[in-house]
Amino acid sequence: MRTLMSVMFLVLFCSVQMASSAVISIAVAQSRCCTEFSDVKIPVKLVESYFWTSSSCDRRAIVFQTKSGKQICVDPDTTWVSGHVDKLDKKTKV
Missing domain, CATH: 2.40.50.40 (OB fold (Dihydrolipoamide Acetyltransferase, E2P))
Structure with a gap:
């Protein structure tokens, strides 16, 4: 159960990181x-x-x-x- 919670937390953390980096790259492209x-x-x-x-x-x-x-x-x-x-x-x- 502890391993499953750790894996789910890791997946959630990675997806949030990927989403925020996509927003940053769009903002950088439009702030030139x-x-x-x-x-x-x-x-x-x-x-x-x-x-x-x-x-x-x-x-x-x-x-x-x-x-x-x-x-x-x-x-x-x-x-x-x-x-x-x-x-x-x-x-x-x-």
């Missing part, structure tokens, strides 16, 4: 900072999602995630960026 911005207007049909860089970064930026997996930093004050963000927000609300 951009050192430079792309000047190229990305076609909205190629963009899958976006996220803001961390407020602790020197320059706030929007990072567009393309369908091919690329992450592209853009200046949020660029005129076409807000249109892309609006379209992506509408797509995710549907």
